[in-house]
Amino acid sequence: MRKMKSCGAVFLALAMLAGACLAQNADKSEPQKFYRLDFLVKELEAGKTINSRSYFMTVATGPKQESQIRTGSRVPFQSSPGNWQQLNVGTSFDCIRIQETPLGLSIFVSASVESLLEQPSSAGESQHPIIRENSWHSTVVLPLKKPTVIFSSDDPASKRQMQVELTATPIS
Numbered sequence: 001m002r003k004m005k006s007c008g009a010v011f012l013a014l015a016m017l018a019g020a021c022l023a024q025n026a027d028k029s030e031p032q033k034f035y036r037l038d039f040l041v042k043e044l045e046a047g048k049t050i051n052s053r054s055y056f057m058t059v060a061t062g063p064k065q066e067s068q069i070r071t072g073s074r075v076p077f078q079s080s081p082g083n084w085q086q087l088n089v090g091t092s093f094d095c096i097r098i099q100e101t102p103l104g105l106s107i108f109v110s111a112s113v114e115s116l117l118e119q120p121s122s123a124g125e126s127q128h129p130i131i132r133e134n135s136w137h138s139t140v141v142l143p144l145k146k147p148t149v150i151f152s153s154d155d156p157a158s159k160r161q162m163q164v165e166l167t168a169t170p171i172s
Helices: 002-027
Strands: 034-045 048-060 062-080 083-101 104-116 131-142 148-154 160-170
Touching (some): 034 104, 048 062, 048 083, 083 131, 104 148, 104 160, 131 148, 131 160
Antiparallel strands (some): 104 131
16 A cells, blocks of 8 residues: 555656646747738739738737737718718738748738728719728738738629738848
């Protein structure tokens, strides 16, 4: 009986030591690395770029790292006689969970592009603005230093297409 107790104590000590070693390895995280992310939002018609806008941010690797871009305008409109409201239109990007992988850089990207549709102004037509919204959310894997289309969608009301292209460049 005494031999079983000492074997149990040895086993318990080894299990605790193994747990401590695993915890130390888990605490040793990779050193942070920094990247420049270049976003290019393109509007295409018949395969030709008719409009583009560019944005960039610096990000750091790590599960709790976050970076955001917010740009836009408030557009006033008259909802009823004497009653004015505002709409927010613009572009926003959120990047989280940035990690290096053997294939490149893995990032969860949330992108939203809202813009006003051009509409003819004629008497008798509603003067309420029409907003076009493109929104995407996904984990993407980017090869480094190579522009990559990460999101694309067709405009259901025209032959236009909206694309988001992203390039990740290491910062030395």
